[in-house]
Amino acid sequence: MTGRGTIRIGTRGSLLARTQSGDVRDALIEAGHDAELVVITTAGDLSAEPVEKIGVGVFTTAIRAALHNGEIDVAVHSYKDLPTAPEEGLTIAAVPPRADSRDALVAAGGRVLGELPPGSTVGTSAPRRVAQLNALGLGLEIRPLRGNLDTRLGKVAGGELDAVVVARAGLVRIGREDEVTEAFDPVVLLPAPAQGALAVECRSDDAELVSILAELDDAPSRATVDAERSVLAALEAGCTAPVGAIAEVVESLDDDGRVVDELSLRAGVAALDGSDEIRASVVGPVARAVELGRELAAELLERGAAEVMRD
Numbered sequence: 001m002t003g004r005g006t007i008r009i010g011t012r013g014s015l016l017a018r019t020q021s022g023d024v025r026d027a028l029i030e031a032g033h034d035a036e037l038v039v040i041t042t043a044g045d046l047s048a049e050p051v052e053k054i055g056v057g058v059f060t061t062a063i064r065a066a067l068h069n070g071e072i073d074v075a076v077h078s079y080k081d082l083p084t085a086p087e088e089g090l091t092i093a094a095v096p097p098r099a100d101s102r103d104a105l106v107a108a109g110g111r112v113l114g115e116l117p118p119g120s121t122v123g124t125s126a127p128r129r130v131a132q133l134n135a136l137g138l139g140l141e142i143r144p145l146r147g148n149l150d151t152r153l154g155k156v157a158g159g160e161l162d163a164v165v166v167a168r169a170g171l172v173r174i175g176r177e178d179e180v181t182e183a184f185d186p187v188v189l190l191p192a193p194a195q196g197a198l199a200v201e202c203r204s205d206d207a208e209l210v211s212i213l214a215e216l217d218d219a220p221s222r223a224t225v226d227a228e229r230s231v232l233a234a235l236e237a238g239c240t241a242p243v244g245a246i247a248e249v250v251e252s253l254d255d256d257g258r259v260v261d262e263l264s265l266r267a268g269v270a271a272l273d274g275s276d277e278i279r280a281s282v283v284g285p286v287a288r289a290v291e292l293g294r295e296l297a298a299e300l301l302e303r304g305a306a307e308v309m310r311d
């Protein structure tokens with residue numbers, strides 16, 4: 001037990017947010033600390049507008065404000081929702097073991113993507129998903145989609161859409177992974193940088209809490225997220241940009257035949273209408289995660305990524 005009293009964890013009110021914050025609370029309790037959830041309503045929860053309209057960071061600003069003013073001690077974010085710029089006075093003290101980073105299709109009739117005929121309606125608002133789905137050239141009708149996961153899945157069950165594309169991790173967290181009809185290999189659809197990862201944040205000057213939370217950190221998960229977000233930052237793009245990235249820790253053999261961990265990173269950008277797409281990949285030391293991301297972004301830019309994203 002710590003002498004500091006109950007650790008207050010700020011969370012959005014959605015089932016997904018409460019579940020993932022609840023996991024962090026449970027991990028803290030498991031480690032012998034007192035912790036509780038404090039639900040905070042964000043502008044993103046109140047608006048049905050596409051995220052590109054209401055702005056990057058819409059889900060996280062209110063929670064960070066509560067952290068700054070001391071209403072809460074810890075914020076648990078979906079890492080992919082965080083702007084790439086670091087927040088003054090706050091520290092990401094832990095990246096817990098990451099969930100599946102892949103995007104998932106939930107289609108009527110249990111169909112996979114290749115079974116959807118041209119003209120099928122597929123709901124998703126993320127420009128990254130729109131662009132990559134269009135680039136596949138399947139003649140799909142991409143429709144805007146917002147709201148919590150329950151609302152999104154309801155559009156398929158209710159017959160309004162033939163399919164939706166969402167993050168598989170979100171469905172796993174709310175116990176609805178059974179509804180996934182296809183988990184997209186990144187070769188088909190590159191996930192959002194940091195998808196499936198959590199960022200556990202606290203005030204930088206709360207040294208005691210920084211070290212308590214550090215016990216929840218998973219180094220490989222942090223390395224993959226650092227690499228992916230480094231691509232995004234170097235492209236000067238935000239979480240609503242048509243940028244996909246996935247990093248994985250893979251085993252390889254060094255010059256002496258010893259098994260060593262390396263970081264494999266793939267990333268790409270696509271034009272919203274699918275008319276153009278650029279992808280690249282790199283493999284290197286895990287300790288160079290951020291540099292590898294920057295190098296990959298530089299290659300993408302050299303090959304015209306800025307122009308592709310503008311189209």
Ligand SMILES: NCc1[nH]cc(CCC(=O)O)c1CC(=O)O
Nearest residue numbers: 078080166167169170195196197
């Ligand atoms: N943009 C919304 C969002 N932010 C985090 C998740 C859940 C998955 C995750 O933690 O990456 C989702 C839903 C989705 O993209 O389908």
